[in-house]
Amino acid sequence: KYMTAKQIRETWLNYFKERGHQIEPSASLIPVNDPTLLWINAGVAPLKKYFDGTETPRSKRITNLQKSIRTNDIDNVGKTARHHTFFEMMGNFSIGDYFKEEAIGFGYEILTDAKYFGMPKEKLYITYYPDDLVAKETWVKLGIHPTHLIPLETNFWEIGAGPSGPCTEIYFDRGEGYDLRGPELIANDIENERYIEIWNIVFSQYNADPKLPRSSYKELPNKNIDTGAGLERFACVLQGTKTNFETDLHYPVIQKTEILSGVTYEGQMAFKVISDHIKTLTFAISDGATLSNEGRGYVLRRILRRAIKYGRSIQLMEPFLYKLVDDVVLMMKSFYPDLESKKEIVKKIIYKEEVKFFATISDGEKHLIQSIKDHKLDGKEAFKLYDTYGFPIELTMEYAEENQITVDKDGFYQELEIQKTRSRDARKVNQSMKSQDESFLQFTEKSLFVGYETLQVEAKVI
Numbered sequence: 001k002y003m004t005a006k007q008i009r010e011t012w013l014n015y016f017k018e019r020g021h022q023i024e025p026s027a028s029l030i031p032v033n034d035p036t037l038l039w040i041n042a043g044v045a046p047l048k049k050y051f052d053g054t055e056t057p058r059s060k061r062i063t064n065l066q067k068s069i070r071t072n073d074i075d076n077v078g079k080t081a082r083h084h085t086f087f088e089m090m091g092n093f094s095i096g097d098y099f100k101e102e103a104i105g106f107g108y109e110i111l112t113d114a115k116y117f118g119m120p121k122e123k124l125y126i127t128y129y130p131d132d133l134v135a136k137e138t139w140v141k142l143g144i145h146p147t148h149l150i151p152l153e154t155n156f157w158e159i160g161a162g163p164s165g166p167c168t169e170i171y172f173d174r175g176e177g178y179d180l181r182g183p184e185l186i187a188n189d190i191e192n193e194r195y196i197e198i199w200n201i202v203f204s205q206y207n208a209d210p211k212l213p214r215s216s217y218k219e220l221p222n223k224n225i226d227t228g229a230g231l232e233r234f235a236c237v238l239q240g241t242k243t244n245f246e247t248d249l250h251y252p253v254i255q256k257t258e259i260l261s262g263v264t265y266e267g268q269m270a271f272k273v274i275s276d277h278i279k280t281l282t283f284a285i286s287d288g289a290t291l292s293n294e295g296r297g298y299v300l301r302r303i304l305r306r307a308i309k310y311g312r313s314i315q316l317m318e319p320f321l322y323k324l325v326d327d328v329v330l331m332m333k334s335f336y337p338d339l340e341s342k343k344e345i346v347k348k349i350i351y352k353e354e355v356k357f358f359a360t361i362s363d364g365e366k367h368l369i370q371s372i373k374d375h376k377l378d379g380k381e382a383f384k385l386y387d388t389y390g391f392p393i394e395l396t397m398e399y400a401e402e403n404q405i406t407v408d409k410d411g412f413y414q415e416l417e418i419q420k421t422r423s424r425d426a427r428k429v430n431q432s433m434k435s436q437d438e439s440f441l442q443f444t445e446k447s448l449f450v451g452y453e454t455l456q457v458e459a460k461v462i
């Protein structure tokens with residue numbers, strides 16, 4: 001059943017509203033009174049105050065559609081069909097109200113009933129925690145074939161002591177066409193994406209005590225339901241697109257990027273990264289985030305620079321991201337009307353930063369040319385370019401490739417390692433910020449370089 005993003009959002013919120021859920025508006029991406037989080041990264045994040053009892057909700061049943069940022073997924077953006085740094089998470093929550101059977105019942109009905117998403121039940125595969133036979137039997141009773149139910153040891157949510165519990169996750173089978181195997185997967189450096197995870201339903205059921213085996217955890221007096229379903233993944237499945245990026249939640253931005261670059265979109269990672277990152281930048285800056293050299297601002301700055309680096313691979317050699325803001329706003333403003341009033345300031349901030357980074361690139365290039373000796377660039381020089389000029393190693397490699405220069409990569413990484421050890425000791429990163437954004441803050445140039453290599457592979461494929 002074909003559905004636009006707008007229809008998916010409305011279907012979700014109305015379905016749960018009709019079943020007694022209060023619609024909670026999407027909260028700012030910047031957490032309020034929560035120093036443990038850098039960004040709101042799930043629908044439950046801004047509702048934590050209700051789950052831990054700091055505030056009493058007006059209704060024990062809540063539904064929402066929450067803007068989310070997950071920078072820990074950055075390396076997957078454009079590589080998998082389904083990951084973004086910015087996405088919208090649809091959720092339904094029970095705070096000490098209904099529990100497992102009802103939650104699964106809602107899940108089954110909204111997914112399969114033709115009045116709602118109308119997904120054939122034959123296409124659904126469901127994982128459950130092996131000990132959670134109630135979850136399994138509930139799905140079977142509703143009509144899911146037992147062979148579509150997969151026990152999974154990892155389906156258990158637990159963060160130290162406190163509320164914890166099993167979860168059940170719903171996957172959509174996109175058919176044999178997506179069933180790449182063996183060499184194909186390796187050649188394309190992707191995972192099998194025939195089965196896409198679309199929804200996670202968490203049963204907050206036990207009081208975890210890390211000293212005990214799970215089977216001895218005590219049941220919580222008030223059990224909760226917390227669920228999260230990715231809007232872009234629903235759109236991908238319901239619109240029948242190859243990846244999330246050809247849906248109406250990304251494609252308009254990709255089309256504009258085609259116009260700006262003069263390059264035709266054929267699935268290149270660069271288009272996907274740009275489209276994803278500009279959405280993150282537009283929403284985060286609209287919510288009041290800035291670009292800076294630490295914390296949240298630093299994360300955004302890296303995201304912007306990363307988008308520009310990918311832009312270069314499709315011949316975008318001057319500021320372009322700011323031009324995509326209009327398209328993001330046009331695409332999203334019916335649900336997020338605030339975007340419109342912030343648009344001009346967002347564009348200005350992005351433009352200024354782009355100009356600065358493009359200037360860095362051109363200074364770095366000049367220095368690079370001076371540093372080459374006998375068609376070689378030694379590791380120390382490459383590192384100085386990176387460290388002093390802010391010239392990313394991928395750009396050095398790009399230049400080297402174009403001009404038949406060899407770069408002492410090992411030497412570069414040695415220098416980088418020395419510096420990392422030095423700064424690791426010096427830098428005080430907020431513990432929790434670290435847990436959310438670890439892979440991003442420790443986003444080493446080495447992992448960036450892997451991105452560059454992938455880019456090269458992509459370029460060859462095209």
Ligand code: ATP
Binds near residue numbers: 070083086087198200
């Ligand atoms: P995956 O295994 O695909 O990385 P996840 O298990 O990390 O997803 P959850 O933490 O269970 O995701 O989040 C709930 C839902 O939110 C997922 O089922 C998915 O639909 C959506 N989602 C999670 N991460 C992303 C992302 N980076 N981009 C888009 N949608 C996402």
Ligand code: MG
Binds near residue numbers: 073
């Ligand atoms: Mg994930």
Ligand code: MG
Binds near residue numbers: 197
């Ligand atoms: Mg998962």
Ligand code: MG
Binds near residue numbers: 169197199200
């Ligand atoms: Mg999951």
